[in-house]
């Protein structure tokens with residue numbers, strides 16, 4: 535019931551203007567999120583990496599909204615990153631903290647002025663998440679090979695499908711699963727899972743994110759993008775970022 539109550543208002547909330555003329559003078563904003571119900575699967579890491587790299591490497595205007603109340607680890611991370619570089623002069627995208635109550639005004643503030651609003655949610659379907667997800671247009675769910683993780687991801691996908699994707703007033707346009715912490719030595723296992731999920735009708739992304747120490751340390755950073763020289767060719771993030779951008783255009 536909660537879902538239905540809120541969803542009917544979402545379109546008018548996000549886009550309060552009617553005319554095409556007004557629409558054309560604003561930027562086409564996409565609201566996206568790496569999210570999932572499973573703790574520790576890489577949501578925050580990937581939201582940060584997405585935001586920083588879309589901003590620096592692709593010149594996108596971005597805002598990163600931290601809904602992980604009360605930890606606010608992304609917001610705190612930005613402050614630590616600033617402390618490390620010792621300068622506030624460099625180009626950077628805004629990082630905002632939000633609660634259920636402040637998310638809507640925040641989205642209104644940025645909608646039409648940025649390319650991407652990226653939202654980082656906590657790792658469980660609490661009220662913050664249920665309400666916050668109503669504003670998200672494209673969801674990217676990271677997961678690993680672990681059997682339990684695969685099960686919980688499947689359940690989460692079904693929940694989204696039932697409550698958001700099939701709702702005729704929906705804002706949500708796509709849900710996309712992808713492997714995070716991908717390892718070439720386990721390629722056969724990953725391939726088997728990919729086939730199983732495809733058979734079950736789950737929408738898997740083509741690209742993967744590798745297990746790499748630089749993603750957890752130096753380049754999980756809200757200010758510094760990953761230099762192409764630090765990436766390993768075909769399996770670097772470039773292809774993943776481009777797939778995210780392609781999906782988000784729809």
Ligand SMILES: Nc1ncnc2c1ncn2[C@@H]1O[C@H](COP(=O)(O)OP(=O)(O)OP(=O)(O)O)[C@@H](O)[C@H]1O
Pocket residue numbers: 572573574575576577578579580655656657714715716743744745746747749750751754
């Ligand atoms: N591709 C990767 N390569 C290496 N380490 C990774 C990768 N993705 C995530 N990690 C590491 O896994 C751990 C959990 O990641 P993260 O905090 O992003 O998960 P989360 O889903 O946001 O967790 P929570 O549910 O607690 O919010 C972190 O130490 C992170 O650096």
Ligand SMILES: [Mg+2]
Pocket residue numbers: 577578579602655656657
């Ligand atoms: Mg997190």
